[in-house]
Amino acid sequence: MRASLITLAAAAVVSLGSSIALASPALPIALAAMATVVAITATAAWRASTSAKAAAEAATPPDRVGVGGTGAGIGVTEGWPLRRRHVALALAVSLSAPALGAEPVVGRASVIDGDTIEIRGTRFRLQGVDTPEHAQLCRDRSGKEYRCGQVAANALADKIGAGNVACDPITTDRFRRTVAICRLGAEDLNGWLVGEGFGIAYRRYSTAYADREEAAKAARRGLWGGSFTPPWAWRKGERAMALGFAANGGPDGPIPAPAKPGPEASGTTRCAIKGNINRTGDHIYHVPGSRDYARTVITESDGERWFCSEAEAHAAGWRAPRG
Structure with missing residues (x-):
């Protein structure tokens, strides 16, 4: 029994x-x-x-x-x-x-930003690609500034259209997003973004799209035709557009100098606003002198970043702390 x-x-x-x-x-x-x-x-x-x-x-x-x-x-x-x-x-x-290898999630996708989509309430962070942030500025071949983060998001939305997207989950990040490889039919959307120059290979987490990046660079597609700041560097507060064929030093930019101390250590007020993401996923910025500013530590690899102004923080989706 x-x-x-x-x-x-x-x-x-x-x-x-x-x-x-x-x-x-x-x-x-x-x-x-x-x-x-x-x-x-x-x-x-x-x-x-x-x-x-x-x-x-x-x-x-x-x-x-x-x-x-x-x-x-x-x-x-x-x-x-x-x-x-x-x-x-x-x-x-x-x-x-x-x-470890869940069944693909299939459905109509909403584009959150250039490398994040949502299907039936689940957010998917596209693995192996990093696109410019929503408020990030890049320069085209003529040197004119444009919102490259918005361009990446719009390009992805146009690419998907009304089609069904299938995402293969890989893991979950600290923001409770599902990291995945997503496809439209047989086409890998992650790789498409890199290959068209709307994003760059996120080698810190995957080298799967390094070859596509090299091809986009050689053809001067998208970001590579002008000049831009790598998204992960932009999130740290850097604004030097050192990459791309229009940048000083060519497509790979000049040899980078040793990293300078962050705003807090150097005492400078340039890009000194801290864009923190708390445990519940709330995006909150802290200005110098505010209650939680000194104890807030920014971890750029987790998506946290520095801002030069409160307007820039608001445009990127961060808010001021309550109370």
Whole structure:
């Protein structure tokens, strides 16, 4: 009876997993925990069954064990609890697998910015590509400034149009966004952004699109035709447009000088406003002299950044602290 209940529990978890696994990439993690409970319960039942059999064998005369001695007689009855244990453990493994390679999420996509989209309430950060920020300025071939972050976002929106996008989840970042490779039909949107020069390869996390970046650079497509600041450097408060064919020094810019101390360390007020992202994902900026300014630490690799003015912070989606 105990084994039957375990089998039914395992079947229930499988049925539940099949029906809701596609609803959210985070659900398979909870299912894996449920499967682990089933596996532990099955193992405990197996141990209890084995102990009972061992006690029965100790009280059974040798001539009643069966042909071939203890191994032949008991092997037939021990096989079933062992199989139940293996099935339960296999169930745990199979249900935990979607946490590492969940089913693609497919649907109509809304573009949040050049490298972030949303499908059915889930935000996806496109892996391996970094596009300019919404308020970021770049220069075209003639030296005229333009909002390259908006251009990237608009280009992605035009590319997707009314089509369905399929995103393959890879992991989750600290902002609870699902990092993914997203496709429109057979086309890799992450790679498309890099190849068209709307973004650059984010080598810190992936080199998958380095070749496409080199091709875009050679053809002077998008950003590479003018001059720009790498998005990750712009988020740190840098404004020198050192990359691109129109930049001083050519497409790769001049050899970078040693990093200068940040605004807080150097005492300068240029780009001294701290754009923080708290644990709940709120984007809040802090001006020098405000209550939380001194204790706020900016981690650029997590998307936090410096601003030169409050207007710039507002334009990028940050707000002032409340209270």
